Amino acid sequence: MRPVRRWWAALTGAADRFEPRGRPLAVGRSLLALASGCLLAFSPDGALFPRTEGVTDGPVCTGIGRISLWCLAESAGVDLQVCRMIALAVFATVALGYRPRWTCVPHWYVTYSLSVAVALPDAGEQVIRILTLLLIPICLGDDRRWHWQRPGRPLSAAWRGRAYAAYLFVRILGVSIYAQASLSKLAVPAWRDGTAGYYWLVHPHYGSTMAIQPPVGAILQQPIGVSVVTWGALATELALAVLLLCPGRARRAGWALAIGMHGAIALLMGFTTFAMTMVGLWAIACATTARRERPVDFTSRTASPVARTDV
Template sequence: MLTRLGHAARRWVESPPWSNVYGLARTLLALGTLGTLVFSPVDALFTPAQGIPPAPHCGGIRAASLFCVVGQGHLEVARWVAVAILVVVASGWRPALTAVPHWWVAVSLHASATLLDGGDQVTAVLTLLLLPVALTDRRRWHWQPPVGRHDYATLAAVVGMFLIRVQVAGIYLQASVAKLGVAEWRDGTALYYWLNHPMFGAPMWLRGALRPFLSWGPGVATLTWGTLVLEFALAIGLFLPKRRWAPLLVGGLALHGGIALLMGLWSFSLAMFAALVLYLRPWDRPLALPAASTASRGGWALALRRPYSREATER
């Protein structure tokens, strides 16, 4: 049995996860939180709410939050410190150095703010699960080709990626099963009400175009039940071979793109884009993206498909 486990571990470390696949996901996670902090003033992020203590919430372990460390009188400073950290994370520079600050900012916002959505919770969890991946990433930029390593660091990173896949599958399983407890999802009318909701519904400039479709029963039912089917399919993607992942990835991206466009939940959608990339894009198949590389002493530039030696990648 131990021999079989050893062979399995050896197979796991054959493909290091430090590619631009996980790099893109880190950037998307950072951009989602960045958008929330840049476009939401402090008064909105920490607005008083009935039934809960005044924000920022600093009880117990929450006292370690960035917004609690700086104190009530310096929330604006903390907001821009968080923005600066997220800009660096999104650039892809030194994942091993920025991993913990990224998680700290994400969990600080989730723990201390009032204005939150599901994307903030997803980001807080994923940045935590990414720690074993990012902390063992020796590259200068997370856009660069992976450094081949077959050691315990690689195994820790691979285990982290596997736990992320389990977590994302759980998100979609819970989302699909929980909806079955709501009558409107079962009878196929839920999206009629959601898309016509005065606060969370489609923007007014789109409602006119959507009205004929939303007034057609079979169309609304197809859209509503199709969402349930897609979410359940995404959940079982955990058990499918890699060759089946691509259609699910496209479907998931389309689903959350629609949520962003029709419901305005951009930070949530960016977090779920990142989750889908980590879940359904094999990390051993790098994306055709510009790879970040160091330029002359003036800074860094983007080089299209520029080859890197191991030494240059770690430099």
């Protein structure tokens, strides 16, 4: 139990030195905005909203979803294309990194609106909705003009604690996603016997023609190749869940592994926005923390206010 206690003490003690405003956070925010923006920009209304007998019905406006941008616009008689333009403008502003403090709440709202009002079955939008909500406590204390800039002064103690709590929840969210994705598959016989990878890759809806072409097609023609693909996916998902709990260097290795896995899935199965979402989650999970015991000199041009730690 002593290693566990040391790990917990290091994890909670890092809140006093937490400094998330580095490049990983900027990359994560931009990727989340680009994922939602691409989905909205390249999807016509007929794909976004429910259809009955070939006629687009409009946004889903039930329950709390009535406060979404699309539903408010529809009730006010505003053209839905106006909502599209507003949302794309917000996503573009966030992706560019302008004023994190003032764009974090609009980013969450348009992401929430998109996720509850549209009918596209994209799990990435549900994840982004949670991530953008968790980013609010991290970004509200950020007074930089661009999120790519180095911070000019440290976060206040109150905002540092709030940001660190949100950052831990981001990691917990990632652990739950990967652990559930891996362990739940074990209840399916096709995943246990090592054949599910083949059926998913050649699925008429989720699969891709690339999966039957060399070199992937040659691998899928061999039983051992199919088993490696299937069980390898399970092992990778479980490894990513564990790496999110690990210290900084291991998490950065997990980020690279996540880029490889989600990039391959996007290439072979077309889940591009989900891949961008999960890589963005990893970027936020790799937000840097200051490991120096002495205060960081935020006025120095040579000092690095985002030095990493192993927590």
